[in-house]
Amino acid sequence: MQRAVWSVAVLVFAALAVGAPVQMVKAQQARSSSSSSSSSGAATVKVSMVAISFRPAELAVRKGTEVVFVNDDVTVHTVNGVNGGPVDSGSLPPRKAYKLVINEVLDYVCLIHPSMRGKIILTG
Numbered sequence: 001m002q003r004a005v006w007s008v009a010v011l012v013f014a015a016l017a018v019g020a021p022v023q024m025v026k027a028q029q030a031r032s033s034s035s036s037s038s039s040s041g042a043a044t045v046k047v048s049m050v051a052i053s054f055r056p057a058e059l060a061v062r063k064g065t066e067v068v069f070v071n072d073d074v075t076v077h078t079v080n081g082v083n084g085g086p087v088d089s090g091s092l093p094p095r096k097a098y099k100l101v102i103n104e105v106l107d108y109v110c111l112i113h114p115s116m117r118g119k120i121i122l123t124g
């Protein structure tokens with residue numbers, strides 16, 4: 001009888017020992033993800049390629065912002081400046097990304113899907 005009580009106590013302590021740190025980690029993750037999404041500072045802005053379109057298709061960022069184009073689609077895309085120029089991602093298979101620091105207005109297009117266009121403008 002006493003042994004049963006003891007083993008229940010051990011189980012409770014074991015559950016607390018495992019559960020408490022997990023909860024702390026979860027709270028920390030929630031805090032860091034909310035702070036990164038609400039910050040308006042530099043950081044990286046994401047443009048997603050999905051369903052043969054850029055999302056968001058129009059984006060306004062501060063000069064010097066890093067934009068990462070991520071292919072979340074199931075087919076290959078590219079990111080190319082509309083008027084030629086230096087922006088050329090090459091082929092981006094699904095799950096690949098292309099990073100770019102934005103210092104001027106950019107009109108861009110996917111060379112494989114000419115209807116797939118996007119634009120990045122500068123705020124201030």
Ligand SMILES: [Cu+2]
Pocket residue numbers: 052076077078110111112113116
């Ligand atoms: Cu495309």
